[in-house]
Amino acid sequence: MAVRSTILVVDDEKNIREGLAEALGIEGYRVITAADGGEGLNAVEGGGVDLVITDLKMPKISGGELLRKITGRYPGLPVIVLTGHGTIEDAVQAMRAGAFDFLTKPVNLDHLSLLARRALETRELARKNRELEAEIEAQRRGSSILGSSGGMRKVLDLVRRVAPTRASVLVTGESGVGKELVADALHNLSPRRDGPLIKVHCAALAESLLESELFGHEKGSFTGAAARKRGRFELADSGTLFLDEIGEINPTVQIKILRVLQERKFERVGGEETVEIDVRIVAATNRDLAKEVAEGRFREDLYYRLNVVNIEVPPLRERRDDIPLLAMAFLREFAEENRKGVEGFDARVRQALYAHSWPGNVRELRNCVESAVVMARGTIIGLDDLPPSLRGGGGERDIQVPLGSSLEEAEAILIRETLLAQGGNKSRTAEILGIGRKTLYQKIEEYGIETDSGRVEEANAPGAGA
Numbered sequence: 465m466a467v468r469s470t471i472l473v474v475d476d477e478k479n480i481r482e483g484l485a486e487a488l489g490i491e492g493y494r495v496i497t498a499a500d501g502g503e504g505l506n507a508v509e510g511g512g513v514d515l516v517i518t519d520l521k522m523p524k525i526s527g528g529e530l531l532r533k534i535t536g537r538y539p540g541l542p543v544i545v546l547t548g549h550g551t552i553e554d555a556v557q558a559m560r561a562g563a564f565d566f567l568t569k570p571v572n573l574d575h576l577s578l579l580a581r582r583a584l585e586t587r588e589l590a591r592k593n594r595e596l597e598a599e600i601e602a603q604r605r606g607s608s609i610l611g612s613s614g615g616m617r618k619v620l621d622l623v624r625r626v627a628p629t630r631a632s633v634l635v636t637g638e639s640g641v642g643k644e645l646v647a648d649a650l651h652n653l654s655p656r657r658d659g660p661l662i663k664v665h666c667a668a669l670a671e672s673l674l675e676s677e678l679f680g681h682e683k684g685s686f687t688g689a690a691a692r693k694r695g696r697f698e699l700a701d702s703g704t705l706f707l708d709e710i711g712e713i714n715p716t717v718q719i720k721i722l723r724v725l726q727e728r729k730f731e732r733v734g735g736e737e738t739v740e741i742d743v744r745i746v747a748a749t750n751r752d753l754a755k756e757v758a759e760g761r762f763r764e765d766l767y768y769r770l771n772v773v774n775i776e777v778p779p780l781r782e783r784r785d786d787i788p789l790l791a792m793a794f795l796r797e798f799a800e801e802n803r804k805g806v807e808g809f810d811a812r813v814r815q816a817l818y819a820h821s822w823p824g825n826v827r828e829l830r831n832c833v834e835s836a837v838v839m840a841r842g843t844i845i846g847l848d849d850l851p852p853s854l855r856g857g858g859g860e861r862d863i864q865v866p867l868g869s870s871l872e873e874a875e876a877i878l879i880r881e882t883l884l885a886q887g888g889n890k891s892r893t894a895e896i897l898g899i900g901r902k903t904l905y906q907k908i909e910e911y912g913i914e915t916d917s918g919r920v921e922e923a924n925a926p927g928a929g930a
């Protein structure tokens with residue numbers, strides 16, 4: 465035992481009091497004693513008591529009263545009551561009043577020692593849970609990014625330091641690591657927090673639309689432009705513009721963005737009027753932009769303008785210490801959402817979550833915990849509740865395409881299932897399917913496959929039911 469636990473023994477019979485104290489002392493506990501409920505309460509009020517063992521029938525303040533005072537004022541402090549032989553009614557009442565357990569006299573010392581250990585362990589577990597809860601709460605302030613690993617601490621530190629400035633930030637990292645959350649935090653922790661945060665998913669928009677989407681257009685500037693439309697840059701004025709998947713934009717738009725970064729002004733598509741704006745740019749990519757530059761696909765000058773500060777979010781497998789905290793936070797979230805009394809993971813599940821390589825990073829972990837909470841039958845998540853890929857030996861599996869499906873339907877099923885198997889990681893999905901990422905994004909859009917919160921519908925998974 466790292467820190468010695470303190471047990472308070474309350475009994476009006478000196479022999480019993482001292483006998484128990486001696487036995488528990490031999491077990492390594494620190495023991496203090498009291499001769500009645502009043503003395504016992506004083507001792508508890510003095511602090512430092514981890515467990516109370518009390519007789520019920522005592523002069524002045526009885527054990528029952530002591531129990532009620534403790535459960536009222538010190539929730540979490542376990543109380544074991546001692547009852548006389550044949551007074552089962554008292555025991556029942558004590559349990560109802562919140563006793564941890566009861567023992568009948570004459571006390572079996574082995575039994576007592578076992579109960580004491582269990583009560584102290586329960587108390588310790590509850591304390592740890594409260595600590596975790598407090599940590600989750602503390603971390604939620606200002607940003608919803610959770611993480612206490614060295615890697616995440618660095619990220620959070622950087623976020624706090626650059627958020628107050630207007631320096632452009634390039635957020636890099638694999639799919640699902642939390643790049644968008646970093647962008648949110650940069651905005652929420654900045655002086656611009658009351659201004660707009662506008663997000664553009666550059667890869668999801670067709671090239672022809674991206675320019676007018678970003679910069680707006682004048683009435684009649686092209687077929688279908690029935691009225692003047694303000695672009696995302698204008699909408700983000702005095703706030704933050706988040707350019708997601710920045711690696712996907714074409715050269716024309718690259719030049720225009722470069723000019724906004726340099727001069728803070730632009731013209732709407734088909735317009736002459738120059739629009740001036742005050743926008744902070746946060747861009748994200750899971751591509752290696754430096755390589756894109758080296759290979760001539762991305763403008764070097766724009767790269768340097770965007771990458772004034774680089775925040776690299778490490779993949780989850782390189783910061784496994786974050787897994788328990790994240791898993792617990794997601795468990796709480798989904799237990800509440802689904803109104804299920806799920807409280808934790810068993811040891812094998814904790815081990816499996818820790819050991820998994822998480823190709824889809826935090827998004828995959830979140831989805832995994834959601835499905836486990838939904839599947840869970842009891843209060844503790846067991847291995848059986850985890851998706852097959854986590855149970856070990858997973859990976860290879862077949863999908864079913866109903867005969868009579870069109871090619872497009874089959875394609876949609878294959879994309880959805882591959883995405884699921886890759887934990888929502890689009891780069892890997894594109895690689896496996898042998899198509900470009902851009903093509904993948906367009907198909908996801910076209911088929912209405914929901915991916916963002918990673919919620920790839922499982923409706924088509926074999927055995928998932930309709």
Ligand SMILES: Nc1ncnc2c1ncn2[C@@H]1O[C@H](COP(=O)(O)OP(=O)(O)OP(=O)(O)O)[C@@H](O)[C@H]1O
Nearest residue numbers: 608609610638639640641642643644645750826827
């Ligand atoms: N540190 C974290 N704490 C809490 N939730 C997180 C954390 N990191 C990621 N998440 C959650 O994981 C999911 C994926 O995060 P996010 O969308 O920010 O990833 P991303 O890096 O932008 O991925 P992609 O490159 O695929 O767009 C979101 O539901 C997000 O809320």
Ligand SMILES: [Mg+2]
Nearest residue numbers: 643644708748
């Ligand atoms: Mg993202």
